Amino acid sequence: MDLTSVLILTGLGAFHGLNPAMGWLFAVALGLQEHSRVAVLRALPPIVLGHAGSVLITLALVSVARLAAPPRIVSYGVAALVCGFGVWRLVRRRHPRWVGMKVTRWQLAGWSFLMATAHGAGLMVLPITLHNGHGTAELASQSLLATAIHTLSMLATTTAVAMLVYERLGVAVLRKAWFNLDYVWAVALIGAGVSAAFT
């Protein structure tokens, strides 16, 4: 994997980690509920693992497709899927329904997995890995490596933001700082889809 790909994967990890909807906000809320910094930190691993699971499954599915179909078809298929999802994210407003505030670690990981999947976190990462690697072993290790880089970056960002908000800023910062990332997210997806088609 070249340096550019690593940097893009890291950047996307940071972008996902910054998004309150991807989990740090949930961790902060659980910390405030229990009046405990430990509760914030305890919530982060399941959140990050759920996110990583969603990314890894997406990459693995496309790796399987690459083993079974000609490269151009896979490229155009991925491009159409990612762009289409980006457009859908632009036009569709959803009100997610979830279990609530009392969650086990597994439920938290499940929530994170669903949020990442519903937002297309793996799809955004996908084009970076689309043109490198051949054969089962190489594709598998590439998927794992890409997921690991993305996840480490996400973990670092989301932990930093969660602690900063919990310890220093307070949740009032949300009122000003919580920009509607849905547009940025959708545009990033469309951009990723376009790059899948043309690179």
Next chain:
Amino acid sequence: MPLIQPDPTFYPSAREAMSAPREGLAYVALLDTAGEGRPDGLATIDLSDGTIVGVHDMSVPGDELHHFGWNVCSAALCPYAPHPHVERRYLVLPGLKSSRIYIFDVKDDPWHPKLVKTIEPETVFKKTGYSRPHTVHCGTDAIYVSALGNVEGDAPGGVFTLDHDTFEPKGRWEADRGPQELHYDFWWHLGHDTMITSEWGTPNQIEAGPSLELLVGREYGHKLHVWDLSKRRHLQEIDLGDQHQMALELRPAHDPAKTHGFVNTVISVEDLSANIFTWYLEDGIWKARKIITIPAEPATADLLPEPLKQFGAVPPLVGDISLTLDDRILLVSCWGTGELKAYDVSDPFSPRETGSVRIGGIAERRPHPATPGRALNGGPQMVEASRDGRRVYFTNSLYRSWDDAFYPDGISGWMAKVDIADDGSLSLDPGFFVDFAPDGRRAHQIRLQGGDSSSDSYCFS
């Protein structure tokens, strides 16, 4: 169109909501006195001087508007279902008698709310199996509406939801209602995934007016029900005692880490008192304890309406309560005796009365300082505290057929305001009196522009 930043009227915590800008407008439901004459109305009040800016008449008569609410509120910031870039711009008004639901847009011209959608009763019946929608709360994932009964006007009553975007009824909320039959109010502890519901009576029990027979038979509601909010299952019932008839308004602590709240019962069949209970969680079990008893006040029979003559006393008939956002002051409206009381409930098990004002009342008919010579009827009824907990607005009509039983001369609608001092004492604002007599309709629920103390719920401590 979604916003770029969160709606500025959303606050992560109740404490932050206390620093919100002062309320400028109030929206008040107006009920037609005759019931089937003119339509009900939605009045807009300029709170700087109490003038009625305008009244929007509903499309048809006979709705009996009750506890309306906002489409979305601070719960949109909840981390497990975040969608804060929506707008608090629609008021959802349920018609208790008609089962019709109106959606008003207040964004473009807050002084003149615009009707943008009407959900017809048949749609509510068909999609939910319920009728008589009563209270609206903005939830994390939908708009929640309570309904007093089924389509026939009998039990069970319950909760149904409306889609946030389309306002279409989505169906019954309960997955397993257990023993719950009667229904009135509902609210939740979001931090604990718990819903609480209360009991008044079925539509067929209440629509004709209060029944002495049902009261003596202790057949009105007297229980609370505890639910798993996420699984939508009944967990537990708490019987407040069948002498305490009509368990009405639920006011959970606004801090989501807390596990207590307050409920009023309207009348005790043993001594005509009204009572306030605290519910609380202890060792995994929800319980309730009586914390306030407001006794009936003796009065000569000739000052009393027919149902009360035999008792020689006026029951307080507590119809509404309101809790300030810091969970400190509980306002209690005694519609029978014409008194608004304030209690410091910082310790929810040992309340301390901090203030009282008197206006109207069955026997007293006490005037407002703005109109000193005029005996007022009705009494403090729907009460709403401002976000900063410094001002309280209240109206004087309860429910048309019940108004007429206790105030047989017919209620002349008004709205008043009290100021809350630092020590919790109350003083009537002598310059604020909204007189609905020229309009002729009666005032009920109040909502304050941008939210108030009984509309929003919070996920952060």
